Amino acid sequence: MTEQNTKLKRTWGESIQIYLHPRVLGMLFLGFSAGLPFLLIFSTLNVWLREAGVSRSEIGFFAWVGIAFSIKVLWAPLADNYRLPLLGRLGRRRSWMFLGQVGIIVGLVGMSMTDPTQDLAQMAIFALIVAFSSATQDVGLDAYRIEAIGIEHQGAMAANYQLGWRLGALVAGAGALYMAEYSSWFATYQAMAVLMSVGVITVFVVREPVIETNTEESQLEWEVTLQDRLSKGRGAVKDIAEITYRTVGRPFSEFVARNRSTAVIILVFICIYRISDIVMGNMAGPLYVDLGYSKTEIADVTKVFGFFATMAGAYIGGALLMRMGMLQLILLGAVLVVITNLFYAFLAQAGHNMPVLAFTVGADNFTAGLAGTAFIAYLSSLVNKSFTATQYGLFSSIMTLPGKFFSGFSGLIVDATDYTTFFLYASVMGIPAIFMVLYLIRLEKRQKRESLLERVFK
Template sequence: MLFLGFAAGLPLLLVFSTMSAWLRDMDVSRSAIGFFGWIGITYSVKVFWSPVVDRLKIPWLSEQLGQRRSWMLLGQLGVIAGVLGMAMTDPQSHLTLVAWLGLTVAFSSATQDVAIDAYRIEAVVREYQGAMSSMYILGYRVAMLVAGAGSLYIADFFSWSMAYAVMAALMLVGVVTVMLIAEPNGHTHEDADELEEALHHQLHLDDPHLRGLRWFVDAVVAPFVDFFKRNGRFALVILLFIGLFRLSDIVMGIMANPFYLDLGFSKTDIASIGKVFGFFMTIIGSFLGGLLVVRYGVFRPLIAGAVMVALTNMLFAQLSLIGPDITWLALVISADNLSGGFSNAVFVAYLSGLTNRAYTATQYALFSSVMTLPGKFVSGFSGVIVDANSYTFFFSYAALMGVPAILLAIYLWRRNLAEEPQRA
């Protein structure tokens, strides 16, 4: 899981903040960079093809490697091809091609994520899921350090083409891992079987000639029916909260590196403070989030995480007024990574409690898609907002976007308190 987490985390920044730094360094306009943020929407809509990854076999490859390993390998090969293509493309003269290659990387990476999530759940019993998740997150964060700080260092001393070529080579870590691990055994769930049979009967799909429709119902319809059946109409409130929780964080993320560069910091400054130092603050934040969930449950830490993310954006606004001060850069980035690690750890714990193990891959893809889709869409306009106003206005605006998440977190906490006597 450490190596699979590394393979999953490496492509993310290559089509997000690292790519935005590359484009800005190549004198691409901030408005165009902002629209590149829409490439990240691919991660937010992976729920639409997660049932295919979950159940459809790849000819020959699935027979040789198994369902999970074959889809992981296919996704990794797509990432390598896309990143190598970006390394050989000049964004100043072929910006559209860079966009298509970035989309290829994002689609392949999101496909790999779905397969890895399914593998993680099926590979070991429930008691070891915490250890699996911890190692996955550690590998993911190491990969983000490499794709963030590592790419900036290589670009500063060599070139951006060299940086992306090295990242493509590092994806071989995932390829080798997939070739060495064993395919997990699938698990059956009686409750899922009963739900699927009930859906077949209600939709009059008992005819064996309707096998294709039955597969679609089992793979696509049943996971969503299960979620709404367990939560009722309150499921809509849950989905709204999931969509808003990281809105403030994601919207500001696409402009972070262009902001540092425009403020006057060098790529080495950003790599040293923003990536290396920030990495350790993220780990500390994740550790604190996990401890508080154990001590107080998930809802009060959710409120704290939402407040921390919004307040961090105000620190960015203050930095935009102060200017290129290294001390303030370290303070702001420390706070940003601490709050990000804290809120993500707590939010993953919350999402894990919502998931039915019988449909974990598809339902988790649903939650993660809803979690990032609003932020990815709004982030596409971030460059336009900065160009039309200022970085100070933009970060203040991003902070205000975190207020609905705070209010919904408080509502969920109070609702949980009201339901505790009934559950007892």
């Protein structure tokens, strides 16, 4: 398989000390700028819309705004091969992050000036601008995170990235709800736009990573033939064909060449791993409102308490990753996701019950942090640094696309049945991921045996 399957034997002290690496610490601020806009177009926005009287079916459709994150692979190749005009002086990675941040600020200001009861379509347009801009920021940020440091630090990078991301989400979640409770949604979204300056400043402070690339290894036979034919072409057609191959074809074919028969299996696994929690999360906000929880109660439990639960899961996941291996930790995460989603079905039956809400949110957020650390590190390990933005863009796009598509129908399901049925349905959607990771673990063991036999009889 790939490097993610190598277990690193370290002491607990060494596993914890890795978080003090300067570049690992630097991910806190970049993670904050990535996490801040996310909830403002999803759960926080859902609370605003539901409070304004927008139907659950219409709120469900807003999940499709998130498809922008699932198609960023379409422009990720540009970030691997081109610097933006003028902004390009910042470097490939930083210029794309900055462009995304400017778009986020514009979109948030537009949302703040829109009344969802008067113009829901305009609200959707500005939310879409935020989503596309945030996805663009992610393209540059993910590439920077992977290129800035070696694979042995990626678990810690993922954990610190999650801490920064969750801090941003905490501000956009609890902070936004507190502000909206005592002021207005207009002032709240204006304040969130100002806070994006944290990301803007960070982009100007961090250094552009310098990496060595090798695009010639692991070529397939058809690629050699194609390159030979391209070299014999002429004029504009030749130039367009070479650019298309270099920016799009080569990154994808390199992944296939490197992973051979397991490439399709890996891609299918990435597609289904997060379906359950993405689908479930779209109706969590409306559930809280319909059960009678105030914005302050939602902020206290789901955002503040949930933040600490997520960070506990993320950092425990980062330490466990150094000791037990990626796939084993990913399996644990997949099982816990199915179990914790069932708790929301119980919450729907319990009604307005703060202890049940705290237990449900705590378990769900701890699982999200643990599984998230493992999965981010896993995706990072699959990337060839010659094509960082393109390949990671592919993985992160297909990771969310199925979940975002199905979550668009979540409001229709709740309206046609009830919350309990919906959350049971969302939980069952996580079962295929468990079987897929079990298969990958089995495949990993078989490949290790074959590799050992090769060395013995060589």
